[in-house]
Amino acid sequence: DRREERTVHDSKRSSDSxxxxxxxxxxxxxxxxxxxxxxxxxVDFGEDTIEEATERIYKQFIPYNKENYISSNxxxxxxxxxxxxxxxxEEKWNEAKEAFDNYLYIFDIMKTPNLTxxxxxxxxxxxxxxxxxxxDNLENVEAMGDESENRFLKDxxxxxxxxxxxxxxxxxLVCHARKIEREFLIPEIEDIKGSSAVSNTAKDI
Numbered sequence: 001d002r003r004e005e006r007t008v009h010d011s012k013r014s015s016d017s018x019x020x021x022x023x024x025x026x027x028x029x030x031x032x033x034x035x036x037x038x039x040x041x042x043v044d045f046g047e048d049t050i051e052e053a054t055e056r057i058y059k060q061f062i063p064y065n066k067e068n069y070i071s072s073n074x075x076x077x078x079x080x081x082x083x084x085x086x087x088x089x090e091e092k093w094n095e096a097k098e099a100f101d102n103y104l105y106i107f108d109i110m111k112t113p114n115l116t117x118x119x120x121x122x123x124x125x126x127x128x129x130x131x132x133x134x135x136d137n138l139e140n141v142e143a144m145g146d147e148s149e150n151r152f153l154k155d156x157x158x159x160x161x162x163x164x165x166x167x168x169x170x171x172x173l174v175c176h177a178r179k180i181e182r183e184f185l186i187p188e189i190e191d192i193k194g195s196s197a198v199s200n201t202a203k204d205i
Contacts, residue, residue: 023174024048027134028060030172034132035061035103042125042133044107046140046174053106058088058096068092105130115141115156119163126167135160137174138198153198161201173198 024045034041045053062068070089073080088096105128107121118135125133141156157173164171178193192199 024056024136025060027136027172027174028057031057031104031132031134032061035100038103039132040103040105040128040130042105042107042121042128042130044121044135046136050106050108055087057100057104057106058093061096061099062088062092115159119159122163122167122169122171126169131168132170132172134172134174137176139176139193157198157201 027043031041031043043053043057045056048056068089069086071084071086074083074085075081105125118141122133138153138156160171160173163169175198176193177191189199
């Protein structure tokens with residue numbers, strides 16, 4: 001049964017939550033809904049530049065209709081390729097920008113992604129009135145010592161939980177799923193990679 005084969009294949013692909021499987025897109029959609037409700041938010045998309053992150057979330061905000069986009073050939077090494085790129089029209093870009101101004105703050109802390117810099121960014125976001133935010137993703141945070149990866153992830157998770165509780169913020173922390181033997185379509189909270197402390201703090205972050 002080809003349908004069954006495809007389902008098994010897709011479930012195996014999802015078991016490692018690899019790049020391009022929708023984690024950042026999902027949190028972008030959450031942020032868009034918050035902004036529509038006039039809730040101030042912050043986000044750091046990890047490896048994305050601020051420009052890339054801006055384009056990503058603007059595209060999530062604007063309906064995917066043909067008239068809202070312009071297309072052009074992707075340029076590689078100075079030459080046009082047969083691959084097409086799609087960008088918002090200037091009108092729609094400005095429409096998204098107006099909606100997000102003063103309601104979404106995009107950070108670039110993952111250039112030096114240690115816990116100290118994350119806390120500084122959270123402080124700045126809080127000063128702007130942000131109540132909800134996203135850190136994408138946990139694995140980009142650099143350890144600051146000789147402790148094991150699991151111990152370090154536990155310390156990060158607990159620090160962020162305590163911060164969220166103290167300041168009445170809602171922090172969405174994007175994590176990868178660990179590789180597991182069983183086949184599944186949707187990861188469960190116990191499938192989060194790293195220390196169990198990460199999933200245990202999910203009630204607050």
